[in-house]
Amino acid sequence: MLNYKEYIYAVYQERSFSKAAQKLYVSQPWLSSVVKKVEQEIKTPIFDRSTTPISLTPAGQYYIQQVEKVMNIEEDMRAHFAQLSSQETKLHIGSSMFFCTYVLPQLFQEFREENPQITLTLTEGGSESMVEKLLSHKLDFFLEAEPLQTNDKIQSVAWCMEEIVLAVPARFPINKQLSQYCYSFDELLKRNEPGRKKPAVPLAAFRDEPFLLLQAGNDSYERSMQLCEHAGFTPNVSVFLTQMMTAFYLVSEGRGVSFLRSTIPEYVAPTESVVFYQLDDPIATRAIYLSSLKQHTNPVQQKLIDFMWNHSLLRTIHGTLGNPTRDGLEL
Structure with missing residues (x-):
């Protein structure tokens, strides 16, 4: 009854025989006959074909649960025997x-030195594309500021904290009026040292400035809009962008002000063309989430999980390592 589990699992994932057939590069009639054969073997339907899209019957739910257990065991075995044979193993x-x-290559250099048999592949993308890749086992983990709660098979655990600051072109006249709040590039990096802290800026002072924001549909956009709303104004957005680093360089060129993660100055060359302001709003701090599938991790994945929990990528707003919970991850 498990001989065709991959085919049935594909139908379950795609919620469609035709889409699953395309994904598997087989004909739809053949795929339908395979499912029928398994249903006849277990003497009960796996899929309810009367719904749109098709859904699992109670027996089908049990079948998929058991198939996932078998697939996890098979994945564990592949990873385990790859390690025993000293073959190179990949993590995505x-x-x-x-x-x-800017961040992961430096962090993972040490991991590779400790585990030279493991190759790490980094994939850029947003939350929506990462969900699909996680579910199809094309990714082992996803790290970003948004918890992936759109699927009950994915778990997102707060792993560290970061601060959102306002970056402003140094040549903007408003900086003279707000000098008591203003950080230079170097001052921002040293703001947690004794006597270096400055008060948070009243964000409303920038209501007439041109803003550079990331496009709608991500956590940074939502926080930017809320920060301005809490300050009593709607931002005058001159440009919408897809990457935060692009926003930083446009600020450097004097194109406008932007909300940026405070860790950017740690990874770019110092410049006198940008100044920074801290913000007095709870949403100016956010968690960085480590997202993975809700399943037993194989030995190779476990190595990376342990490494990441012992090496914080980002500092908290207090300049110390974060103390996120590991609850929910099978460690």
């Missing part, structure tokens, strides 16, 4: 361009 991590370009 998804995240935003900022993490993939």
